[in-house]
Amino acid sequence: MAYVNENYLKLPGSYLFANIARKVNAFKQEHPDADIIRLGIGDVTLPLVPAVIEAIHRATDEMAKAETFRGYSPEQGYDFLIEKIIRHDYNSRGIELSKDEVFISDGAKSDTANMQEIFGPDNVVAVTDPVYPVYVDSNAMAGRLGDYDSKTGKWTNLVYLPCTAENNFIPALPDKKVDMIYLCYPNNPTGTTLTKEQLKEWVDYARENKAVILFDAAYEAYITQPEIPHSIYEIEGAKEVAIEFRSFSKNAGFTGTRCAYTVVPKSVKGYTKSGEAVELNALWNRRHSTKFNGVAYIVQRGAEAVYSEEGQRQIREVIAYYMENARIIREGLASSGLKVFGGVNSPYIWLKTPEGYDSWQFFDKLLNNAHVVGTPGVGFGPSGEGYFRLTAFGSRENTVKAIERIKSVRF
Amino acid sequence: MAYVNENYLKLPGSYLFANIARKVNAFKQEHPDADIIRLGIGDVTLPLVPAVIEAIHRATDEMAKAETFRGYSPEQGYDFLIEKIIRHDYNSRGIELSKDEVFISDGAKSDTANMQEIFGPDNVVAVTDPVYPVYVDSNAMAGRLGDYDSKTGKWTNLVYLPCTAENNFIPALPDKKVDMIYLCYPNNPTGTTLTKEQLKEWVDYARENKAVILFDAAYEAYITQPEIPHSIYEIEGAKEVAIEFRSFSKNAGFTGTRCAYTVVPKSVKGYTKSGEAVELNALWNRRHSTKFNGVAYIVQRGAEAVYSEEGQRQIREVIAYYMENARIIREGLASSGLKVFGGVNSPYIWLKTPEGYDSWQFFDKLLNNAHVVGTPGVGFGPSGEGYFRLTAFGSRENTVKAIERIKSVRF
Structure with missing residues (x-):
């Protein structure tokens, strides 16, 4: 009889991004015209550079x-x-x-x-x-x-x-x-x-x-x-x-x-x-x-x-683009009174959710009131509870728009 | 203290292809002008097809x-x-x-x-x-x-x-x-x-x-x-x-x-x-x-x-090329009295080494007398002893030449 590796059966489901998708889809159904901006996932969006x-x-x-x-x-x-x-x-x-x-x-x-x-x-x-x-x-x-x-x-x-x-x-x-x-x-x-x-x-x-x-x-x-x-x-x-x-x-x-x-x-x-x-x-x-x-x-x-020389120059431009997004997110959120971390040496901005919001409540609030999708910090481990991740990998236009919207939300 | 996975320490060295390389290099040093043909490795040689x-x-x-x-x-x-x-x-x-x-x-x-x-x-x-x-x-x-x-x-x-x-x-x-x-x-x-x-x-x-x-x-x-x-x-x-x-x-x-x-x-x-x-x-x-x-x-x-239609046509041509090599190897070796297997539904030809030769002795004989490199069967497990693998992935010219040379060797 072929036995399985039972350690696999101990793994909790990896529901983080599935849950996010479910919530976003439900919101979309109710608000088909909402322009949802995703700043949640750690995937790049700019094309490969010409040298590559x-x-x-x-x-x-x-x-x-x-x-x-x-x-x-x-x-x-x-x-x-x-x-x-x-x-x-x-x-x-x-x-x-x-x-x-x-x-x-x-x-x-x-x-x-x-x-x-x-x-x-x-x-x-x-x-x-x-x-x-x-x-x-x-x-x-x-x-x-x-x-x-x-x-x-x-x-x-x-x-x-x-x-x-x-x-x-x-x-x-x-x-x-x-x-x-x-x-x-x-x-x-x-x-x-x-x-x-x-x-x-x-x-x-x-x-x-x-x-x-x-x-x-x-x-x-x-x-x-x-x-x-x-x-x-x-x-x-x-x-x-x-x-x-x-x-x-x-x-x-x-x-x-x-x-x-x-x-x-x-x-x-x-x-x-x-x-x-x-x-x-x-x-x-x-x-x-x-x-x-x-x-x-x-x-x-x-x-x-x-x-290569061109390769280095080109990727530095791309990184600078993302890091300008990071600055916009970081400074924008800080100016609206949120406590923000990261974003200086990293494309990730980690924010403390405001009083009264846990990670998922903040997710819901942002989705409902700003039509912005981020990642609940608790998805990365127990000490992530009460935190939230935004990423700098979006387009400049969307990043600016998302931050303007978040700034107008009252928590 | 970080313990290692001690199962790794039980593995025998993977000396098969290293041994082959060592023997080929030694032969080359003694016979710098020898035109060595390699029919040992299971790697393809024809380019990717145009559709790909x-x-x-x-x-x-x-x-x-x-x-x-x-x-x-x-x-x-x-x-x-x-x-x-x-x-x-x-x-x-x-x-x-x-x-x-x-x-x-x-x-x-x-x-x-x-x-x-x-x-x-x-x-x-x-x-x-x-x-x-x-x-x-x-x-x-x-x-x-x-x-x-x-x-x-x-x-x-x-x-x-x-x-x-x-x-x-x-x-x-x-x-x-x-x-x-x-x-x-x-x-x-x-x-x-x-x-x-x-x-x-x-x-x-x-x-x-x-x-x-x-x-x-x-x-x-x-x-x-x-x-x-x-x-x-x-x-x-x-x-x-x-x-x-x-x-x-x-x-x-x-x-x-x-x-x-x-x-x-x-x-x-x-x-x-x-x-x-x-x-x-x-x-x-x-x-x-x-x-x-x-x-x-x-x-x-x-x-x-x-x-795609072209893709299928093109890869079929490549496979047919290799399989014609397989036929040449199989029939050539058989005609010289060697017992051969495979090569009909496979790019691999498996041959029984002649009386008096184990896998490595046959390898040496082929290298020394035909300047052809194959793979000793014992390298694939104990029941491979007394066998030898040739592959159909060479060029037509080399395949033909290699078989002509092997046919002229007296075992």
Whole structure:
């Protein structure tokens, strides 16, 4: 009899975006003429930049001729892309990496979800709260989190590190020993960041406790303040304890084109039960080459073009466009008396719902009175209750209109 | 302390292709002028067909404009592709599927490796031997296979179903009860097939034992004999017990472009320890949407073009080219007295090494005396010892030349 992985049966339904869709549809039926503006979803809207488009066209033409056709990519990705990543994203910040420490993949979602597979089942996992749900769900599927308690919205064996206005969104070191720590900075969903000093506390903690930090830097390109670290490897000692996830989704609009990369320095170790140190790089390489078959050549060429001079200029313009949206949202909401966070080094604006509104009540109010759709903070974890996420990925026109409307709502 | 998944440490090194490369390089150093022909690797060499190229160019242009830009794909894939798959690959053979039973992915390798995640750890796994190593390694990583015995080349808890000339490459039903059965037909590496009647025995076995068949049909497009089933769902009852993997890699040259799909009918069930039936479709959907983020839009448009009238005509020509190579290899080797299998409904030719040669000795002989590189059968499992794989994916010229050379070798 084929038994199922019963950990899957413990997962709560992923109702967040389904609930949003249901509420929006109901509203539409009642108000068919309402001009609904969606600032809820973390998906980009501006097209791929010309340098990327040209590179994909060129690579596609190569695929049309036997002499230049490419079959299987190396599972780890082509050197032409890995070399540019290392030079541009790391060497420029004083970080040295070897080519076999960088793994090209189809997405930071896949990598952050799959990385836990190389770890044993007994590790204690810690996540900031609120959090990107993939870190939690992938560990729950692997049986690392115990049981889900629908009353608290928490897994029994998961360590939650609350990040709220009260602690200025800076997670405190856990009082219980943890082994795998997911950190995402600039943060999704709160849009907040950590300074080098704050991040160093975590690196030191991991070194002392032989823990591993899974650092998601998918929003790195949105950092505007020079003192904020772009890579965890800017922190001394991080190469001993941290794996870093990066993506072309948000810096170059690749959400529908799929390319990302993950850095696993050879100096990062895990341990056997008998205490022997094991290079995680070797385990991830084995996982990546057994359960994955490389990214499309044409897509890797597109990603490479992001690093060309024109590519860099073009994506900077796109990011600046979104960040101007972020400014409009942030300042607009603040001027109407709402408490806002993020939006300075991030396309996400996290706001405290006004007195008397929980996340979903605020959602309803905004939908009904401003015809604006955002994301209830509680959808990202218990500490997201009483918060709400707006994103800067809309069009300028819609963003301006949405904020004007929100400003006219009386809470 | 972060513990590693110690199952990874039990994996034997994947030395097959590394060993081949080492031997070829050593030979090259001694014979720098030798014209080495590689008929060893299962990678295609002909370019993407014009219909696919045009579709990718068109889709790329869509990605260049805000009005037609696409962000995140549905994780399960776009309906435009799923609908064509169902109509063309299934309805045409009398098989009905609903759209949410088909999952687009980046490769059959990923899917065949990942699918075991939705199953419990205690299932007994069976594979045909020789076998595509991914089925074995992915289950070993999940801890389902016990320990690897380097003397026998076998995992202690894995059930091997020998497929050799002695049983005409038809796997016998296991004498021990098994729960997850990997079948690949047309087979990699042997190139052999099963008739509907032979496949029905497995479907009946699975129904009787509540087992699940993981059916890899990646080479389906190479079937030339009308009586050979293209899909396991042509067998009565298979929709209750079988998951089917398909790919655009081998039928349309997508090894470097990455698109595949997996069919998980809602009627296929797994079981909890307490005996409750669970739809595997729901579990896979959860896995696919949590740990994967969809295939690139431009690639899905390319795959869609495979189903256009021109696309079909063009890929048929490519397949016919490879299959003519297969015929040349098969008949050429047979005429020189070698026993050959496969190559009729498959791009793989599996040959019995002559008396006195094991797989690696034959490899050395072929490299030294014919300057031809193939793949030693033992690399695919213990029952592959004494066999050797050649593939039809080379150029016509090289294929002809290689066979002429092999015919002149005295074994």
